[in-house]
Amino acid sequence: MCILYIYARDESLLIKDIVKDVLQKLLEFGYSNTTKRLVGIEETRKHVELLLKNAQRIGIWGIGGIGKTTIAKVVFTILTPHYDSVCFLENITEESKYGELAYLRGKLLEQLKQINPIGKVVGTKLTTRSLKKALIVLDGVDTLEQLEYLCEESKVLDDLPEDSRVIITTRNRCLLTNKVDEIYEVKALSPEESLKLFSLRAFREIHPKEGYEELSKRAVEYAGGIPFALNALGSYLSSSRSLDKDFWESTMRKLENSPNVEIQEVLRELTQWKAYFWTYLR
Template identity: 40%
Template sequence: MDYHLQKMEEIFPQMINPLSNDVCMVGIYGFGGIGKTTIAKVLYNRFAAQFMITSFLANVREDSKSRGLLPLQKQLLNDILPRRKNFISNVDEGIRMIKDRLCFKKVLLVLDDVDDLNQLEALAGDHNWFGLGSRIIVTTRDKHLLEVHEMDALFEAKKLDHKQATELFSWNAFKQNHPKEDYEKLSNSVVHYVNGLPLGLKVLGCFLYGKTISQWESELHKMEREPNQKIQHVLKRSYDELDCTQKQIFLDVACFFNGEDKDFVTRILDACNFFAKSGIRVLSDKCLISIRDNNIWMHDLLRHLGRDIVRQEFPEDPGKWSRLCYPDVISHVLTRKMGTEAFKGILFDLSIPKWIHITTESFVMMKNLRLLKIILDRESTSMRDDYKVKLSKDFEFPSYELRYLYWHGYPLEYLPSSFYAEDLVELDMCYSSL
């Protein structure tokens, strides 16, 4: 974690400078498993000796939900002055006592995993609660929470680069700082899959420790379809805290729109009545997506999470999933005419040469289909004979809900006469026979 500490020193030296008499509140944010708590612990352990009073309140979110805020206030007061009698009967009394006891003392306080403004207001409400030179460090998954509380500096915990990720994974998988001989390629595959997430590197490294090459290969194949549940459990907490509409946006991005232009995605999702401007901002604040060059990006493991949430809707019956994005599953569903009203979106990547026959019956029950995207490689279709898409001449789209239709290489000369386009906001039929 020295990399993170170095970055923090560059971003806000006032946090590191022990001679500064300013009271400084620092927020560390990022999605689950990215290393926020580890960074806070590194800072706490490195600088604790320079403060009169120190306190590290771990798992604030979990403790406040299970026990309430009052026990956390009592824990803080006990850390401050363990020999004093700290009788408080409610949160307001706790606030007054914390302010009275700390306002002239140089304090290092860490509030780990905060998820509600009430937690901050009860434990570290304002700068004047603390004596000169105090440092308050808050970790959270919600950047907006830190902004509302007007923190002095914000630091985003980011994923590790390939070298750092390989080293962390190797310590857990091989008990050394580099992969064992014959495991280099497999290790690179795991590191690529985890995409710099420290939690994933530790969990998978420990899981694969001592296993054979064939067992590693088997587990890697499994993870592509069924992600590690220990990692998923940590990541899913942020998803569970979204409201219903925000969850729909998250799943649509995970299944269809990763890497797409934000304005383009907003236009389509607004047409689905998802209030996309607000929802995309919330997902960004909670670090479930990032916006770079006006494109929406989702970490690979979060994308796997979204697709696994869809799969878990009906694990044994993909005909009832809300979204389809695995090519082999889509082929299975379409050729067996398993489509249902549950389908809201389909992303069918046919860039790998394949033959498939799609009929009206394949789509007849998909009455709630909002998004249909069929991708193929134009060069492969013009240069190779082993790729074929066949549609019946009477092919129809039964859905009245289509907002987005993207079908490169559409093989018919006409759209169906019954095609309903009143609510369509995006139509892309390049390289087709229209």
């Protein structure tokens, strides 16, 4: 019976290893395809992963549209096979506007319980001492109240198993004080990276089309190295039939003459409400 038990256990471990290996290859394939459309991500990803080797909790901080969520998703995708349980709670601030924080907290607790089915409960709270390895991403947290509410029962910020990791993305650096071990600040893209990203969106190429070099340079300067702005503006400008230069010129002139309009608000309207934005530019 002992021999059979050992054999069964070894076979179970082998199957688990095979599944993990296949999952890793599938994720790497998906990652390589995804990153073809991203610019400047590889160096950032490596930096964040290096921080996670020695820090249990890290914060990814930067202004809106700078790429915090994208970075977190890429790192999460790569690291997922190495953890027993994973949980990515996306866009927490937006979800909180619709009263979804309780749902997100429940989702986090369920993911943690999956690798600790018996659980160790004190009162109504689940302790995490007996958990294995968990990878948790809390994306788009903007207030301390949101963070504390989400983590109150799971204690992921206070009582984390040694090999587990937590990533928090936020616009609010103060939120991370005494909550994380390391902070990674997301910087704007360089002019070269910005032009490449804009061109990929506007022309489906890594360089501007002939005759559009100056217009593309103006668009890149206006976007200020913010990936969201570059993607949104490139998408909007390329929506004109046959890449109408007059349309490009008119759009850029009106954007450049509106210095008091917050770029991210303008481009958010551009992305979500093209009809409205068209009226605004006429």
